[in-house]
Amino acid sequence: MTILMTTDTIGGVWTYALDLAAALDRHGLRVVLATMGPLPTHEQRRKAAEAGVELHESDFRLEWMPAAADDVAGAGEWLLELNRHFQPDIVHLNGYAHAALRWEAPVVVVAHSCVCTWWQAVRGEAAPASWDAYRAAVREGLEAAAAVVAPTEAMLTALQEAHGAVDTGHVIPNGRDGTAFLAGEKQPLVMTAGRMWDEAKNLQTIEAAAAHLPWPVYVAGPDHCEDRHKARTRHVHCLGSLPSTRVAEWMSRASIYVLPARYEPFGLSVVEAALSGCALILADIASLREVWGDAACYVDANDARALRRAIRRYIDEPALMRRMARRARRRARRYTTEAMAQRYMELYETIHRRGGRMEGAYSCES
Helix, strand or coil: CEEEEEEECCCHHHHHHHHHHHHHHHCCCEEEEEEECCCCCHHHHHHHHHCCCEEEECCCCCCCCCCCHHHHHHHHHHHHHHHHHHCCCEEEECCCHHHHCCCCCCEEEECCCCHHHHHHHHHCCCCCHHHHHHHHHHHHHHHHCCEEEECCHHHHHHHHHHHCCCCCEEECCCCECHHHCCCCCCCCCEEEECCCCCCCCCHHHHHHHCCCCCCCEEEEECCECCCCCECCCCCCEEEECCCHHHHHHHHHHCCEEEECCCCCCCCHHHHHHHHCCCEEEEECCHHHHHHHHHHCEEECCCCHHHHHHHHHHHHHCHHHHHHHHHHHHHHHCCCEHHHHHHHHHHHHHHHHHHCCCCCCCEECCC
């Protein structure tokens, strides 16, 4: 079976796509990985080559970027050329708009996030009319897909609330390779990961909570946004952008991992932290509750005082912190790359065998 898969090169979608493509390759599926957005870095190209993934690059703007209409159309023509050349059995799109193209193979759309669900969660209101063209393109893509996959029931529900019923919706949790994350000798430090200016990750709440804590708080991720504006921080230590191996090293030393996100459809960084033996303090939102159950402490995403109290409780009660870290690590072992790949292969095979749409909700228990 040949899979034509799209991805961007930014953040979690790239990690997900590369891990899944590599796992599918190990099971004998051929994966053609087509990139859009910023071109892959040297490190990303190296990792793709090591994983045996066949990479095809472009720098077309992504569908959620401003003034992207011409690039989305150009990317569609390029993807159809790849389709004609490779004649895939399944087209796996980590985006929406291109699902409405005239494909010869069934299309699987994976809902990692979308502007409309982001806007509702972060701003507390529907995306404004300036996003109507994007909204229409997402809806058209969802209707054209043979299957729509979300990593959590919460994300699938949010998608349906924003765009209408999705009759072909399925839930397949994301996964990570547990061997890449190991618990080292724990140190008195707190960690998080993300872009400091990202409203969804809401790391400014950590900045406020970090004041008067006895342990230092470190943030892995860029502290300069695209216009070179530096995020203002006084109480956290910004590590900047780090390669994945360095992030894993920091997580292996951190005792506590914090993520007060207003919007997080799944949260791969939390899985990485749990596999690294961190005790978790997370925002009290539906998706994170769904993934982590009783293996984390939850706080109001916008309440810096509550977050500070939760961190101090772990610091003051080390036995509780260690117990919660063990619980999180056990829970994280459910979310493996292999389990994710198996579930996608089952979905691909079913769709391919049926030759088209796969009706009815289908949830893969994690």
